[in-house]
Amino acid sequence: ASLGTFPPYFSRLSKVNRLGPAEPGPVVLPGLSVAEVQRLRRQGAEVVDVRPVADYSAGHVPRSLSIALRPVFATWLGWLVADPSTPLIIVRNPDQDTAEILWQTRKVGYDRVVGELAGGLVSWTGHGQPTTRTPIVETATLEPAALVDVRQRAEYAAGHVPGAAHVELGDVESHDLPDGPLVVMCGHGERAASAASLLERSGRHDISVLAAGPQDWADATGHEIEVTA
Numbered sequence: 001a002s003l004g005t006f007p008p009y010f011s012r013l014s015k016v017n018r019l020g021p022a023e024p025g026p027v028v029l030p031g032l033s034v035a036e037v038q039r040l041r042r043q044g045a046e047v048v049d050v051r052p053v054a055d056y057s058a059g060h061v062p063r064s065l066s067i068a069l070r071p072v073f074a075t076w077l078g079w080l081v082a083d084p085s086t087p088l089i090i091v092r093n094p095d096q097d098t099a100e101i102l103w104q105t106r107k108v109g110y111d112r113v114v115g116e117l118a119g120g121l122v123s124w125t126g127h128g129q130p131t132t133r134t135p136i137v138e139t140a141t142l143e144p145a146a147l148v149d150v151r152q153r154a155e156y157a158a159g160h161v162p163g164a165a166h167v168e169l170g171d172v173e174s175h176d177l178p179d180g181p182l183v184v185m186c187g188h189g190e191r192a193a194s195a196a197s198l199l200e201r202s203g204r205h206d207i208s209v210l211a212a213g214p215q216d217w218a219d220a221t222g223h224e225i226e227v228t229a
Helices: 010-019 034-042 053-058 073-080 098-107 120-126 153-158 169-174 190-201 214-221
Strands: 046-049 088-091 113-117 147-149 182-185 207-210
Touching (some): 034 088, 034 113, 053 190, 073 098, 073 190, 088 120, 182 190, 190 207
Parallel strands (some): 088 113
16 A cells, blocks of 8 residues: 555555466576577567667667666566566566576566577667667756656655656656657656656657656756655
């Protein structure tokens, strides 16, 4: 009750915990060629980009879902990929731990990680495939009227940029957002990048990310953040 909204996997994980998890597979991510990734996507696989926001922003596989690898990766995977049977393809940087990725996916019941893009984004572009770029906006040049804050309701109420609209990340796909360029923000940028990736998949190409939080904006501009009840 204290969470407000919560990930869909909360509703089914208690049953998984009672019955016990599936037999864990090996802690490896099979390498997939560009052609294999394309084939699996046509069959319904989801590409999940776990790289940091700056790397995702600079270029990513079109229509991939950005969920940066960090301690709450599993939570947002379970929130944004509704069906745990969805085959997952990972895009990562070479220094990101495959064991950590698989541990986090499996602990919330996502057992169908079919592999990773072999060679990462370098391989994708090396095979002549297009990428999408999501610009990062600086706090000092932010236009609040075009801003959407995707944090949880309690976070937004505790302090937000004046004029920022509020749509929780879990509701972004089902919420009607205004036409025209939009900047999405959260506390540090990871959830904002996830929101941007969802909006890009829906056909929006006018989305930017503020990789900073409300207090960062206040510090950069000298303005006060707004608190609501």
